[in-house]
Amino acid sequence: DAGVIQSPRHEVTEMGQEVTLRCKPISGHNSLFWYRQTMMRGLELLIYFNNNVPIDDSGMPEDRFSAKMPNASFSTLKIQPSEPRDSAVYFCASSTGLEQYFGPGTRLTVT
Amino acid sequence: QQQVKQSPQSLIVQKGGISIINCAYENTAFDYFPWYQQFPGKGPALLIAIRPDVSEKKEGRFTISFNKSAKQFSLHIMDSQPGDSATYFCAATHSGTYKYIFGTGTRLKVLA
Numbered sequence A: 001d002a003g004v005i006q007s008p009r010h011e012v013t014e015m016g017q018e019v020t021l022r023c024k025p026i027s028g029h030n031s032l033f034w035y036r037q038t039m040m041r042g043l044e045l046l047i048y049f050n051n052n053v054p055i056d057d058s059g060m061p062e063d064r065f066s067a068k069m070p071n072a073s074f075s076t077l078k079i080q081p082s083e084p085r086d087s088a089v090y091f092c093a094s095s096t097g098l099e100q101y102f103g104p105g106t107r108l109t110v111t
Numbered sequence B: 001q002q003q004v005k006q007s008p009q010s011l012i013v014q015k016g017g018i019s020i021i022n023c024a025y026e027n028t029a030f031d032y033f034p035w036y037q038q039f040p041g042k043g044p045a046l047l048i049a050i051r052p053d054v055s056e057k058k059e060g061r062f063t064i065s066f067n068k069s070a071k072q073f074s075l076h077i078m079d080s081q082p083g084d085s086a087t088y089f090c091a092a093t094h095s096g097t098y099k100y101i102f103g104t105g106t107r108l109k110v111l112a
Helices: none
Strands: A005-007 A010-013 A019-024 A031-038 A042-050 A053-056 A065-071 A074-079 A088-095 A106-110 B004-007 B010-014 B019-025 B033-038 B045-050 B056-059 B062-067 B072-077 B086-092 B106-111
Touching (some): A005 A088, A010 A019, A019 A088, A053 A065, A074 A088, B004 B086, B010 B019, B019 B086, B019 B106, B045 B062, B045 B072, B072 B086
Parallel strands (some): A010 A106
Antiparallel strands (some): A005 A019, A019 A074, A031 A042, A031 A088, A065 A074, A088 A106, B004 B019, B019 B072, B033 B045, B033 B086, B086 B106
16 A cells, blocks of 8 residues: 655745645545654644644644645645745655654755 | 653664663653654654553564653664664654654664
8 A cells, every 4th residue: 555645755946936745645544744844843743634624733834834635635735935944854644543654755945 | 741852862872782762741641652763865654652551562673661650751672773773753642632742853873
């Protein structure tokens, strides 16, 4: 069975541009999580969905960040406009309960 | 009260030795404690997890020890191998929220 799929794996963009990160959770999983990982702040939960509904978005840093989950098999995290401080690795994880399974991540570089 | 404190930040162990990583939490509502292993360029992978109703859980060379009264738990890697060299994260959550609080990570290097 395929794990969590994320795309793109790497993204380089210029400051001010819109960035969209994509995630396909494991089939049958009803919870989806977006994390950001940096050296300074470690792994931070940005937002999580349960049954496609956003449950907790308290970790979303600012209004420039938005996330959607239009159906059970797809989610997006959008940054508009992007800034250099958004450079990080963004992970998506999914679960059916307590065990979360992470995707390979998207390394975002904003110049 | 939501923090999970992890130590040490980095660890160097000889091949065949025991690696020990410690975590402490404050929120007594936490009731699930997983450990994740992350290799460079990869996502974190679930290694082993424990509930507070047991004091120890073992899976192969990996053991979690849990001390509920001290609000501490630790990962022991027996017979450490160079292939175990990775960053390890502890985490804690309350089963009502599924929201993980991660430790800051421990970078383990096992010397051949």
